[in-house]
Amino acid sequence: MSLLPSTDDVTAEQEGDIRVLGVDEDETANVFEALSSETARRILTAIYDDPAPPSELATRLDLSLQNVSYHLDNLEEAGVVRVADTRYSEKGKEMNVYAPADDPVVVFVGTTERKTGLLDLLKRLVGATGLLFLVSAFLFVFQAFGQPGGAGDTPTILELLSFPGLEFLLGGLFVLGLVVLWWARNR
Known part of the structure; x- marks a missing residue:
């Protein structure tokens, strides 16, 4: 049908x-x-x-x-x-x-206290990850297009991969991972 x-x-x-x-x-x-x-x-x-x-x-x-x-x-x-x-x-x-x-x-298996903490942690992680991606994107755009120079100064792919935004994103994700591990271990 x-x-x-x-x-x-x-x-x-x-x-x-x-x-x-x-x-x-x-x-x-x-x-x-x-x-x-x-x-x-x-x-x-x-x-x-x-x-x-x-x-x-x-x-x-x-x-x-x-x-x-x-x-x-x-x-x-x-x-x-x-x-x-x-x-x-x-x-x-x-x-x-x-x-x-x-x-x-x-x-989940656990107490109500753990339920509230897990939900709060999930909400914070989503917000923190989104903020990390926004700041990283801003740094990427600034690195790729915001630097002064002539028309021939377009950055190469290799230069873009070494931009500060990627380092910021990876470092931020690493720190968030540590926070999650610490939270899970102390629960």
Whole structure:
């Protein structure tokens, strides 16, 4: 069955906050239960590759529509997938297009205190890494194009690879790695 509008505009990116779940939480049990079936995991993998309505997933995975719908309902209830869009079939029937949930899920073993610390650390690492890349990019642009000189002074690839931005980025990533190791060891 082909769809009139394309599902190409539905993405499989997860843009929300990371959901950190302790292994002993009720919500985690729902996620584990929903993912306990190989069929559910195949469906989840398929929508990460290409969000789609149940009928398309059934065809793609060679499963019955009822089986796909059952697992999608369980995955949606567990918060692992979401309805990202609706489409209409050639016959005019409205169909939900499923995609991964906006919030990626991380399951851990430990106490609530550790959960909060892990989430905070992950958020800080994302911010710190982004800042490192921005400063490094600025230094790269300055090194490559900001230096005075004639038109013939274009830097070579070898000169660009030895720019201060790369050294700054590598040093910053090394320091972040040390911080993560220290944090993990002291927990």
